[in-house]
Amino acid sequence: MSDDSVGVYVHVPFCERVCPYCDFAVVAARRLSPDQEQGYVDALLSELERRAESYAGRRLASLYLGGGTPSLLRPASVARIIRRVHETFDAAGSVEVTLEANPGSLERQRLPGFRAAGVNRISMGVQSFSDITLKRLGRAHRAAEARLALAAAREAGFDQLSLDLILAAPGQALEAFERDLEEAVAFGPEHVSLYELSIEPGTPFALADARGQLRRPNETGVLAMLEQAEHRLAAAGYARYELSNFARPGFEAVHNRRYWERRPVLGLGVGAVSSDPPSARAPFGVRRQNTRDLARYLDCTGRAESAEDRDAEIFDAATARGEAVFLALRTARGLDSARFSDEFGSPPRGFWEASIDELVGRGLLEEAPGGDLCLTDRGRLLSDSVFQYFV
Ligand code: SF4
CATH class of the missing domain: 3.20.20.70 (Aldolase class I)
Structure with a gap:
């Protein structure tokens, strides 16, 4: 993206x-x-x-x-x-x-x-x-x-x-x-x-x-x-x-x-989380979290940071896919199937066919003719159980 x-x-x-x-x-x-x-x-x-x-x-x-x-x-x-x-x-x-x-x-x-x-x-x-x-x-x-x-x-x-x-x-x-x-x-x-x-x-x-x-x-x-x-x-x-x-x-x-749209955020301060943009080394982006320890954070001011000062999670494709679905389904706009396909090489059905059928059948998920997905009213109330299908 x-x-x-x-x-x-x-x-x-x-x-x-x-x-x-x-x-x-x-x-x-x-x-x-x-x-x-x-x-x-x-x-x-x-x-x-x-x-x-x-x-x-x-x-x-x-x-x-x-x-x-x-x-x-x-x-x-x-x-x-x-x-x-x-x-x-x-x-x-x-x-x-x-x-x-x-x-x-x-x-x-x-x-x-x-x-x-x-x-x-x-x-x-x-x-x-x-x-x-x-x-x-x-x-x-x-x-x-x-x-x-x-x-x-x-x-x-x-x-x-x-x-x-x-x-x-x-x-x-x-x-x-x-x-x-x-x-x-x-x-x-x-x-x-x-x-x-x-x-x-x-x-x-x-x-x-x-x-x-x-x-x-x-x-x-x-x-x-x-x-x-x-x-x-x-x-x-x-x-x-x-x-x-x-x-x-x-x-x-x-x-x-x-x-929710997984766009870059630079997080500053104790415990702040950043979402780095995709790069050649990390094509699905990186999530970093600063140390939660105030004294250690303040100590970084005058020196180069060490790996201990910030946790980095380099997303693999499977984690990034799950994250993309989870975050998009939280929104009323839902998941744009074409955009998902551009990023991951296949629409959501290519990865979760059985789950989507089951959730649509239970009235928790709505699927548009082009494959876009969003939660139904009932799905919003039971969102936690819906998200478990996409981990
Ligand atoms: S301690 Fe209370 S006021 Fe402070 S961030 Fe937590 S919930 Fe908010």
Whole structure:
């Protein structure tokens, strides 16, 4: 697949506190000291300088500051990062610049500064408008702060606002989730991301779950929430363009789409993942992940990196094929059979004839006359079991 653009992902690992379900590369830092902040941004920019060559000549399509909590950075640091990324890559038209923000009061005050720094899209980690749910999730903010932060983002001039909601939180009933949806819709963001709480090994929630202390909704309850979300958001004009993402027409996330379409992404920072473009040595591309150890990452700033600093997975054809199907089927557009065939030498049926017949027969997959594939409504609800057919 030819593509001359690049998306840049910048990971900021600091969080006010570490939530008990979180498995990201994060460290607790209630307030970042100026030195700590500058040291990390220096390391990021040094990594950008070292690695930009592998993406030389590509045009910048998107920049995403995620985490962690990037809104813990001061606007001047965010401006520094944005400026340097723009100096490194020419822009491919207008560039989507997203910053993930937590709805704390400190971050709320910084929103105008982030706008002035060049951020044009805010992804607000609301999670829920219920204080009980937020407390059970171990989140640092409360619902009232989320409401204030959303209003402040609009006041600061952000006309691209995404709101994160969580479902299947401990003790969360369908009615409570419906109230979250109603409030989200009433606020009217351009984009909504909806994540089912997942229990990651090694987290405090995994321990509590093993002891039977979490009281999570069962599978039927989760399916009811998902159905309700699709129905309510569709009625309010949001299309489910990817399994976890809903948008008003024209407001689909540019950066996130790069992952589903397997386009190159340069990931900077602790634990950041990069997707290198295909090359002669790796015709199906390479996925790299930076060390998740902050001290080791900072240590890379002044020296050449060693193999231990970054894991690299060179895709073979079979892994890349499975990945292409898995990612494309997550999207409403589905899998383009002709494009798949161009890359892998045969349409999906050439590799998974029996699986496709079975899934179509069970009403989980739809196959267009040209061989394009997409999940049916039922397939979306049972997507995990569909994906297992393509590994
Ligand atoms: S705020 Fe987000 S990134 Fe930070 S610890 Fe909580 S879930 Fe993890």
